[in-house]
Amino acid sequence: MAGNVQDIRSKQTDSEKITINLGYVDLGHVDLLVREGFYSNRTDFIRTAIRNQIERHSDVVRQAVTRSSVDLGLRHFSREDLEAARDAGQVLEIRVLGLATIANDVTPELALATISSLTVLGALHASAAVKAALADRIK
Structure with a gap:
């Protein structure tokens, strides 16, 4: 059994944890959308919102990366x-x-x-x- 034990802490994750502050009304809207089934949780909503903004500005990002x-x-x-x-x-x-x-x-x-x-x-x-x-x- 001891041979099956793995050290989880040594594995690198593919993401970085960040902290944001939201107003109560905005947070309430997020929770409402989660409760209504549009998103699985708050994190899913935030990741989707960030990806949408990155996609929205993709031309600017692409030019900046090249430059x-x-x-x-x-x-x-x-x-x-x-x-x-x-x-x-x-x-x-x-x-x-x-x-x-x-x-x-x-x-x-x-x-x-x-x-x-x-x-x-x-x-x-x-x-x-x-x-x-x-x-x-x-x-």
């Missing part, structure tokens, strides 16, 4: 990736719209040696030490 030369989606930087960049004399300007992850075995020194700037529209997952080391390079 800014950002990577769209998930971008992972392993220790090996950064060591290869360092060994090739490359310095990275990282721009991600989505999720950027820097592996936990990346040292602050390696990050400083290889990352000149880091812009993430979405979420950045990295060790606290790497985030602290790159603090003045994160935009």
Whole structure:
């Protein structure tokens, strides 16, 4: 039985938790729509509303992504990736719209040696030490 136990905490999720404040009347409208069966819960309503707004502004988003030369989606930087960049004399300007992850075995020194700037529209997952080391390079 012990062989079937999995550590759920180590799994990365595909979403980021945010907090919003809504007025009581707006929240009441959301709850009404959930109760009437239009949405399964408040989260379903909020996700749908956000996706509708992103779709509504898709042309602007597409142009901004192209103009800014950002990577769209998930971008992972392993220790090996950064060591290869360092060994090739490359310095990275990282721009991600989505999720950027820097592996936990990346040292602050390696990050400083290889990352000149880091812009993430979405979420950045990295060790606290790497985030602290790159603090003045994160935009």
